[in-house]
Amino acid sequence: MPRAHRRVPRTPGPLRDTLTLVGLPLLAALALPAAFAGGGTRRWFGGRAESQRAEAQAAKDAAAAAFYELDTAQRDLRISIETITAVDDSPAARRAVDGFDALGRRIDEASHRYIDAVDAHDLDRDDLEASAASRARGELTAAKEELGRVKQELDRFADGLGPLLGKAETQLARLAPAVERARQALLAASQALDAVRASGLRADDLAARLAALSPELTKLNQGAGRHGVPQTLERAERVTREAEAVRVEAERLPERAAEIDHRLVSLRTRAQALTTRSEQVEPVLSELRRRFTAACWQDLQHVPGIATENVRRAEAKLAEARSARDEQRWPDAMSLLSTVRALLNTTDEAVSAAGDRLHRLNAVQKDPQREIERTRFAIRDAQRLAMAGRNTPDPRHARPLDDAVARLDRAITTLEGRHPDYWHFLTETEAIRQAVARVVGLIREERGAGH
Structure with a gap:
């Protein structure tokens, strides 16, 4: 960072002139007051020297302005870099830090050149020659131009930090509200728990969950400077979620207790009814x-x-x-x-x-034909669908439907004899209808895809 230039104090003009009078002859001393006409202490060396002095002084003032402008910009940029590093540890952020350090070295070089130029030339000397003033002006102008070039580099670098800085500032802007939300969520959870306990419910598990968040609150209070901005943001959001969950469950606890009481009665009644039914x-x-x-x-x-x-x-x-x-x-x-x-x-x-x-x-024992017709209807309906818009059915559809017809015929034969297996008949017809339904679903799916 540029350092302010400090000058060694010079002997004040009046005091220096007074010391000179001590060794002068009386007449010379009597003639000196005329040199102080108008209150000045500087000897007159001619218009050209004074013009060069003024130009050198103007160059010095311009260089000083450039120096302090660069110093201010560097301070602002340092704040930006610190903002980024507080939030971001990505490779891009690390490159930004390295770039800032490199710029700092350039700034130091330009600043030293300016300071050396200022230290090398005393523009307040009474006997300042025109050539010395001209050299001072040239060196100070060169120093100012170098400071300006470095300032331009710094400005370009600062412009390139826009995305990183914007992201960092966004996270920092989220930090304080996030921490405050976490504190408020913990407070609300604690108040809800107190209200539940006042009603006679212990809620020990909720109290334990809330107590477990106490160390997290301590870390939030210690701040992001100690634990990092991203970590503090994540901690604040997690504490908010968990505290909110405790609050919601605490507020629902009386309702939950009533629901458990109701279910205890309802399930006991149902168990008694099932005992009778069994x-x-x-x-x-x-x-x-x-x-x-x-x-x-x-x-x-x-x-x-x-x-x-x-x-x-x-x-x-x-x-x-x-x-x-x-x-x-x-x-x-x-x-x-x-x-x-x-x-x-x-x-x-x-x-x-x-x-x-x-x-x-x-x-089915009373009227097996009803089950038979129900199954045949399902098969015929599927066959009509398979033939819709076609002269011959697709073998992938026709084959399983033909198999369904054969299965139904075999199932019907199981009803013959003195002791028909009605249950096998019922399960077989149900299985046939399920197979037919799968074919129907396949046909509709293919035609839907075709459209």
């Missing part, structure tokens, strides 16, 4: 055994035992969930209730399967 499975199985072949019901043999075991496990989990609720272990209570619901869903499906099986078998 007791009806055995009579259904008895009728299936009496009226239909073993293939129609043997996969349902274990339903009563499974239903009883599942209901028993569900009731045990409900008791655990009640204890967790009373102890205000909210995550444990919710997890246990989810397990209970899954057990009851499985039981409900198993119990329903027995009754549904009997219903479907009764229907």
Whole structure:
């Protein structure tokens, strides 16, 4: 950085002239006051010397102005570089620092040239000769021009920092609001937690999560100067998110407790209803055994035992969930209730399967033709679609549809004899309709792509 030029004080003119009087003859001394007419202390050497002195002084003033202009620009640029390095550690930022250091060396060289020129010439000397003033003017002008060239280099360099500086300033502008948002989020979470506790709910897990954020708040308060701007921004945003999550959960906790209470009652009622329904499975199985072949019901043999075991496990989990609720272990209570619901869903499906099986078998035994026609209709509808706009069907469509016709014929034959396997018939016709539906989907997909 350029340093201000300091001059060694010279002996004041009046004092110097006074010292000269001591050794002068009386007449010379009496004649000297005329030299002080108008208050000046400088001897008169002629117009040309004074003109050269004035030009040299003007060159000195211009060089000084260029010096301080460069100094100011360098200070401003240093602030920009410090702003960038506080935020950015990318290769581009490191190159900017290296470029600034190189410019600093150029500035030092130009500044030393200016200072040397100033130190080499005392333009206030009374006996300053015109040639000395002319040399001073030339050296000071050259120094000023060099300072100007370096200033132009500095300006070009500063212009090239625009994108880096803009990015850095944007992040710095985000810093204070981000830290403040984090503080406010922590405060809001703390207040929400206090309100929940005042209502009689402990919320220990939320309190632990909030306490874990305390060291992060300490680092935020220590500032970006210690921990870095990007790191502080990331920390502030993370603290804001986590504190906001704690606040939201704290505010929802009374509602969550009420929801758990409701689900405890609802699932207990459902378990009791399933206990009653599971007791009806055995009579259904008895009728299936009496009226239909073993293939129609043997996969349902274990339903009563499974239903009883599942209901028993569900009731045990409900008791655990009640204890967790009373102890205000909210995550444990919710997890246990989810397990209970899954057990009851499985039981409900198993119990329903027995009754549904009997219903479907009764229907097909009474009127198998209805199932046959339903399947044939699906096949014929697919065949019409396959032939639409064509003289011959695409083999990729025709072959599976022909197979479906053959499968239906074979399924119909299973109904012959004294003990028809109605369940095989029902599962086979359902499988045929699914295969036909896949062909229909393929045809529509291909025609849609063609359009």
